[in-house]
Amino acid sequence: MDLSFALLLVTASGAGRGEGGDGSRADAYASIDVALAVETEDALLRGAEEARQRAVERVRTTPASYAPPVLHAVAHVLLTRGDLEGAAFWSHAAELRARFDARRCADPSAAAAVPELGRDDRARIQAHDREDLARLEVLVAHVIAWDRRTPHAYDPRWINVFGVLSLLSAHPRSARRGPVALSVPTRLWDALAEETRGAYLAEVKAGLQRGAPPEASTP
Secondary structure (H helix, E strand, O other): OOOOOHHHHHHHHHHOOOOOOOOOOOOOOHOOOHHHHHHHHHHHHHHOOOOOOOHHHHHOOOOHHHHHHHHHHHHHHHHHOOOOHHHHHHHHHHHHHHHHHHHHHHHHHHHHEEEEEEEHHHHHHHHHHHOOHHHHHHHHHHHHHHHHHHHEEEEEHHHHOOOOOOOOOOOOOOOOOOOOOEEHHHHHHHHHHHHHHHHHHHHHHHHHHHHHOOOOOOO
């Protein structure tokens, strides 16, 4: 699998370069809560088989609590087990939610993280998608319906740490230490969610017409 969310987070957050050098941040990004995401991803990608299975079941039971990188990690686990259909579902779900989170992030540069998530598994999942495009159409419709009824109960600002503004703010001499808006106004979120679902579905349908699944891309 591609570089894990936990490692990306450490790199992007400026850990070890903040005031005091202990990895903590003293800026607006310090309030972003990714503890559950990092812990769960670690269990999925580096835990023993029993811990990995418990993590998969937790995500399946309460998916609303988990950020897209965790959903990608579930897809990876299922892929290694040969469950291509399950892996495809969680991969598309993660992609859709990551695109939405990028759109509600106030730093457009953070969207560059979206195609990096699940990158190393993408070829196998796309190959599975290509085998039966009618099945893919049904799957994506299922994913969109799931996304619409499943709350986003995780901190959507996980993606902010991958943006240029986060890197600038993490610098010990940065002037960007005051309050900043990390997300677009919440009153816009519902509309953005529907726009993102519509765009994803349209992309899949366009791909079906040319005989190919959607490519991962920035929103």
